[in-house]
Amino acid sequence: MVNELNHSLIEDYLNKLNKKLQLLPKREREHQVSEIRDHIYHTIQEKTKAGMNINQAAKDTLQEFLSPEELAKAIINEEENKLLVNKGETLFNYGIMLTVGSLGGLSIPILRGELNLGIILPFVMSLIVGIILLNSKTIQxxxxxxxxxxxxxxxxxxxxxxxxTFFSIRIIKDNAINYASLSYLLVIIIVGLGIYLLLRKLFYNKQLNNY
Incomplete structure (x- = not known):
């Protein structure tokens, strides 16, 4: 860390910046101010080493920086963009897990040989939520x-x-074809193909938007 110099102009600038960053959490605000402080004093030290007096170095350095208001706005915008990106990444991950993972859960009735709404309903809801998340505009x-x-x-x-595989196990257990399981198997295959087509459509649409 750059050795800090004591200059009223710099401290006044940093105090104003700190006040304008009140929207940020305390730790993040202190980190941002500390980073700017180090940058400012490093610049001042370079100028004083070149023969400039401390007062002129401080004035020239501050003129090279944005005003506290403008700098604070830029920092806050950058932090908000980071939060948005992180949120989008989280939504993407959950969307994938819920959409694809629901396919396994929806297959359970095939193994059981009976259609139980209590079993499949949570997975149907997971599938719907996953699709909604993947189509969220928050994902960049x-x-x-x-x-x-x-x-x-x-x-x-x-x-x-x-x-x-579940259907094959069901046949082995029953020693016969369970037509209820067969009908439901066809539904699951259609759902799986639908998920595949959805993901491919998202891929091509988002790829086109990125280029």
């Missing part, structure tokens, strides 16, 4: 997310092996 799609959703869409097709 980036290349990493696009590649993930492209890769996951392929996994969904392979994931259809789960209900098919």
């Amino acid at each position: 799609w980036n290349e990493n997310q696009l590649q993930n959703i492209k890769w996951i869409s392929r996994i969904v097709i392979g994931f259809l092996g789960v209900p098919l």
Whole structure:
């Protein structure tokens, strides 16, 4: 950390900046002010080493910076953008987990050989919520997310092996084809294909928007 110099102009600038950053959490506000303080004093030290007196160095340095009001606004906007990106990343992750994960839960009635609304309802709700989250405007799609959703869409097709396996187990247990399970299996396959098409559509649409 740069050794701090004591100059009233700089302290006044930093105090004003600190007040304008009141919207930020205390720790983040202190961090931002400390970073600006170090930058200012480093610049002053460079100027004084070049032969400029401390008062002139302080004045020249402050002229190179935005006003406390403008700098605070820029810092707050940057922090808000970071929060928005983090929120979008969280929504993306939850959306993927709920959408794809629900497919496994929806396959359980095939294994049981009976359609139980109490079992499938939570997974139906998870699927709906996941789709809503993936279509949220809060998600600021980036290349990493696009590649993930492209890769996951392929996994969904392979994931259809789960209900098919459950159906095979059901046949072995019953020693006969359970037509209720067969009908529901067809529904799950259609749902799985629908999820695949949804993810592919998101991939292509967001890819086009990014270019």
